[in-house]
Amino acid sequence: MKKLFFSAVALVAFSSVSMAETKESGTGKECTKVFLAALDTATSNGASEADAWMFASVAQYFCLKEVRLF
Amino acid sequence: MKLLIFLISLSSFSQIKNASIDYILTIGEDDLYSNGDLKVAYKNAAEYANQINFKLNLNEKEICFFSENKLENSDSGVELAKIFSGSKNPFYMLLNTNKIYQSFDDLILGKYTVEKQISKYEWKLENESKIISGFKCFKAVTTDVVQNRSGKFNFLVTAWYCPEIPIPYGPLLYNGLPGLILELNRRNVVYGATKIDLNPKEILTILKPDLSIIKTEEEITKMREDYINSIKN
Numbered sequence A: 001m002k003k004l005f006f007s008a009v010a011l012v013a014f015s016s017v018s019m020a021e022t023k024e025s026g027t028g029k030e031c032t033k034v035f036l037a038a039l040d041t042a043t044s045n046g047a048s049e050a051d052a053w054m055f056a057s058v059a060q061y062f063c064l065k066e067v068r069l070f
Numbered sequence B: 001m002k003l004l005i006f007l008i009s010l011s012s013f014s015q016i017k018n019a020s021i022d023y024i025l026t027i028g029e030d031d032l033y034s035n036g037d038l039k040v041a042y043k044n045a046a047e048y049a050n051q052i053n054f055k056l057n058l059n060e061k062e063i064c065f066f067s068e069n070k071l072e073n074s075d076s077g078v079e080l081a082k083i084f085s086g087s088k089n090p091f092y093m094l095l096n097t098n099k100i101y102q103s104f105d106d107l108i109l110g111k112y113t114v115e116k117q118i119s120k121y122e123w124k125l126e127n128e129s130k131i132i133s134g135f136k137c138f139k140a141v142t143t144d145v146v147q148n149r150s151g152k153f154n155f156l157v158t159a160w161y162c163p164e165i166p167i168p169y170g171p172l173l174y175n176g177l178p179g180l181i182l183e184l185n186r187r188n189v190v191y192g193a194t195k196i197d198l199n200p201k202e203i204l205t206i207l208k209p210d211l212s213i214i215k216t217e218e219e220i221t222k223m224r225e226d227y228i229n230s231i232k233n
Helices: A002-014 A029-044 A049-065 B010-014 B039-051 B076-084 B217-232
Strands: B004-006 B019-027 B052-058 B062-069 B091-094 B099-106 B110-117 B124-132 B135-148 B151-162 B180-186 B189-198 B214-216
Touching: A029 A049, A029 B217, A049 B076, A049 B099, A049 B217, B019 B039, B019 B076, B039 B052, B039 B076, B052 B076, B110 B217, B124 B151, B135 B180, B214 B217
Parallel strands: B004 B189, B110 B214
Antiparallel strands: B019 B052, B019 B189, B052 B062, B062 B091, B091 B099, B099 B110, B124 B135, B135 B151, B151 B180, B180 B189
């Protein structure tokens, strides 16, 4: 799960995909794992539930976009 | 930082009917974010923080705080900067009430407006002062307590407020100080005022919330938990 999260974080960090793209629903088993991992990591680093939720949502969003960075 | 100040006259300080304050954001080192699993995302957020401008706009009845992207396209780093700085979603308040509204366009839950009571901060006013672009500002500190599913975290919040400008608000609608907050530091995320426009002639943008989609914090918490439980199964 940690490896999945690192991938998602890297995706979020380096992607240049515009956030104006169409929203996706939360489908995709792998990307939901990314969401859960991001949520746990953000809250363990002191993020509020609201901020952690937003971070996890963004991580899942880019996971669904399957953006390759390297 | 250079602060551009537009003053009508000194007497306007006592009769501020509306105001617009611009802030910029800098994201510095954080003990947890900079050294843990989020360090890549946090570093990216720090690099893009300067692409966002923030506005604190108010009139005699209402106040709002919101972000504006300096560039047309919203890079992921910009979105991360907003998330880490707590400013992704605009704040709004009617000044004669204790209710704050925050508007969300949630990637998963859709659009909604959260209504909550304004936070009351226990500020400790300190004697230390500094000049921020010509204005003498005084230091005040408080503790922001974050209670989440992982535990309880205490973060120091430092505000530099200016008693000469009798607007008791600042970034993220932090409030309760005897003057405008020109600089706010929380977890080394720093909002700094760059422009103060008191009683400007132009009509100010006040982002009003959509009150037809109001949710309480409890309702949103339940919606989030329902989603989390649905994807765990």
